[in-house]
Amino acid sequence: MGNIVLLDDLTINQIAAGEVIERPANVVKELVENSIDSGASNITIEIKNGGKTYIKVIDNGKGISKEDIPNAIERHATSKIKNIEDLENTYTMGFRGEALASIVAISKLTIISRTIEQDLGLKIVAESGNIINAEEIGCKVGTTMIVENLFFNTPVRYKFLKQDATEFKFIKDFVQKTALANLNISFKLINDGKQVFSSNGNGNIKDIVYLLYGKETSENLIEVDYKEDDVRVTGIIGNTIMARENRKDQIIFLNKRNIRNQILTNSADQAFKGGTGIGKYGFFILNLEMPANNYDVNVHPTKMEVRFKDEGKIYRIFYHAIKSSILSKDFLGNNENEIKKQDYVENEYKFLTNHFNKYENNQNTIKRINPKVESINKSAKQEELINRDEVRKVDYVYKGILFRTYIIIEVGDEIYLIDQHAAHERLLYEKIKANYKNNLTTNSQMMLVPELYDLTHKEIEFVKNNIEMFKNIGFDIEIFGENSVKINGIPDIDYKVDSKNIFLDTLDEMLTNERSSSKDIEERFIATVACKAAVKANMDLTKAEVDNLIQNLLILKNPYTCPHGRPTTIKFSKEEIGKKLQ
Ligand SMILES: Nc1ncnc2c1ncn2[C@@H]1O[C@H](COP(=O)(O)OP(=O)(O)OP(=O)(O)O)[C@@H](O)[C@H]1O
Ligand SMILES: [Mg+2]
Secondary structure, three states: OOOOOOOOHHHHHHHHHHHHOOOHHHHHHHHHHHHHHOOOOEEEEEEEHHHOOEEEEEEOOOOOOOOHHHHHOOOOOOOOOOOHHHHHHOOOOOOOOOHHHHHHHOOEEEEEEEOOOOOOEEEEEEEOOEEEEEEEEOOOOEEEEEEEOOOOOOHHHHHOOOOHHHHHHHHHHHHHHHHHHOOOOEEEEEEOOEEEEEOOOOOOHHHHHHHHHOHHHHHOEEEEEEEEOOEEEEEEEEOHHHOEOOOOOEEEEEOOEEEOOHHHHHHHHHHHOOOOOOOOEOOEEEEEEOOHHHEEOOOOOOOOOOEEOOHHHHHHHHHHHHHHHHHOOOOOOOOOOOOOHHHHHHHHHHHHOOOHHHHHHOHHHOOOOOOOOHHHHOOHHHHHHOOOOOOOOOOOEEEEEEOOOEEEEEEOOEEEEEEHHHHHHHHHHHHHHHHHHOOOOOOEEEEEEEEEEEOOHHHHHHHHHOHHHHHHHOOEEEEEOOOEEEEEEEEOOOOOOOHHHHHHHHHHHHHHOOOOOHHHHHHHHHHHHHHHHOOOOOOOOOHHHHHHHHHHHHHOOOOOEOOOOOEOEEEEEHHHHHHHOO
16 A cells, blocks of 8 residues: 555644644634624634634734635635735735634634625634534624634644744834735734734824834934835934844835835845945834835745745836935934935936946036045046046045044035945945956965865855956855855955954845856956945944045046945035034
């Protein structure tokens, strides 16, 4: 006899549950999403023991009819789509018809529901997939779902659960995010008898942000409402003060569904560049609204991932939505008097869309400051003739470093704040690019002790495919065994850098931002190495290093933007300061 047997339904559902239900928060997600889909305007969530013993979700939605309740817990039973084509037109959170079947396979589930057409509701209790009790019951229109003893029959899963407080935190995070996306629904979250969160459903995102992040935060928000084509981006971004150490407060919704998406994250990074301070992440809570046929959410059962049909378009629109909001308010690096907003956006856009060469020709459209350099009165034509090696002397007085990040110099009647990272990045970019283009063989600084790094499969593939590029830029690199590399030297940039970071960070960046075509990869590689090798904020520079940096910077033809197009420098005149203080 053969060994292959057909699995029974319960086993199938328990296995499938593993995909969507890993912890109590996933149950809450599925139940709350069903409540949202039912058109509820009030949703209450009650939790006990971090959701391990008890989860109750009450809604005032349209309810489930008596006949449908038994079907609802069947696998592949949904009222939301009839065939796969419907997905192109579906805006509900659910559509797979498997959440309740999964939940009931691994817990005790009670459903109480009534529709407006019925006088009495129905209450059923089901366990391990089977209905064990059903009775008519008087109740309000809407649905209550109670999930008890989650994972009681899948002990291995139960064992992996964290402490109650941690499990509850996952639940709270989910509920709060959901409230941020569904501004017209009032949510209440109760934990072990205590109300921990509630939103009033009045449609105002700032009210919820105030609740979640406090008063100071809500004063530093900029509202976003941007429309292009059939895509609309709404929500809020935080100004410079709100920049974060991590990505926790970068929340993206797509038609109100919380998603993770690398393309959007990259786009936001580019838009915030220069606006957050070095090494920090922009704060944003944004919802993208677009026709459902622009993307596919049926990538994974949890629906956290989506695939966009036109990634470039979405990237661009998200970028512009954020960037134009940034430019409308006080942000680090913004100086509206001096910069034509459109120029700025266009310039960055050109970089982003990989028209690097075009961007270079256009560099001079950004005229942020005019230091009193010798060439100041030269005509545009003469200006063009100045090559990079010509030393332009600038009389400046070094005043110090602000926040261990911004170099302050005084030039005549003006004060310049120079972002030490952006400025250094700009310098290194020019140097590395020159070395690269001239094929200099001496562009590597040898390391005292070669270093070996174990790489992932994806990383080693990238290195192998681009080994010449690594070498040309100054990495003395060898493939070592199956998946290791040996680094003997790193690009020579007159500056002591952390060799490990520059190599691994560059690799990481190149792999996370894989969207360029191969012809742009070199330009981006150079820019990335420059960025990773440049001094960071909070690195203390000596006076000599500062002098060196400023002098070298001002020799450049266009010193005032970093390779990504963002400003290295902002300026205030004595007159401007005087006016502000009047
Ligand atoms: N709170 C509710 N209010 C009204 N109907 C509900 C509710 N919860 C579930 N239902 C009904 O039960 C059906 C099954 O729910 P289930 O969550 O299993 O599947 P789904 O939401 O259709 O798809 P998915 O598996 O993607 O969530 C739904 O299609 C809906 O008709
Ligand atoms: Mg569902």
